[in-house]
Amino acid sequence: MTKALIQTHSSEYRTEGNNIYMTRSLFGDVDNHNNLNPPFWLRSKPKDCDKPCFKDIYLFLEDETGYELAIKYLGSYDHWLYLLKHSVWFRDEIEVWKNELRTKLKARAMDSIISLVSNSEEPTNLRFAAAKWLHEKVSAEEAPAPAKRGRPSKIEIKGALKKAVDADKETLEDLERIKRFN
Numbered sequence: 001m002t003k004a005l006i007q008t009h010s011s012e013y014r015t016e017g018n019n020i021y022m023t024r025s026l027f028g029d030v031d032n033h034n035n036l037n038p039p040f041w042l043r044s045k046p047k048d049c050d051k052p053c054f055k056d057i058y059l060f061l062e063d064e065t066g067y068e069l070a071i072k073y074l075g076s077y078d079h080w081l082y083l084l085k086h087s088v089w090f091r092d093e094i095e096v097w098k099n100e101l102r103t104k105l106k107a108r109a110m111d112s113i114i115s116l117v118s119n120s121e122e123p124t125n126l127r128f129a130a131a132k133w134l135h136e137k138v139s140a141e142e143a144p145a146p147a148k149r150g151r152p153s154k155i156e157i158k159g160a161l162k163k164a165v166d167a168d169k170e171t172l173e174d175l176e177r178i179k180r181f182n
Contacts, residue, residue: 013075021082023082023083024089027040028051030042041054052073056080064102066081117131118128
């Protein structure tokens with residue numbers, strides 16, 4: 001990623017007339033109103049275009065909150081929040097980006113752990129701890145998730161109640177036996 005990607009746009013983007021934050025008209029690949037000069041691209045930009053692409057910036061900044069992108073490109077975090085609140089299409093897009101960003105960061109972390117494990121210059125106990133963590137992480141991902149249960153059936157509830165009553169009876173019988181010996 002180049003520094004040209006991180007340029008600052010300090011002005012807020014608002015519609016003419018009613019002065020509300022722009023949404024679809026901000027993005028050339030989303031705009032349905034045929035805005036001739038949208039300031040950004042949302043997902044991908046044509047090769048011959050120099051306008052910034054929000055997805056590329058979001059992944060480059062590695063800021064899941066979107067705060068840095070909002071301040072540098074929209075001029076305010078309020079505009080970012082407005083987009084999230086009023087544009088379902090934008091919110092859905094951000095969720096996809098967040099998942100991609102988490103995967104990217106997870107891959108980087110796994111690479112770091114693997115290199116730590118294989119680096120013979122690191123202390124043995126650190127390498128062992130990293131290897132153990134890595135093994136547990138991989139094993140946990142391979143194991144199937146336990147099935148979620150709903151409410152127990154009436155038969156299961158009656159069975160559990162019967163077991164509890166039987167256990168109480170047994171405890172009372174033991175108590176009576178102990179009293180006879182004292």
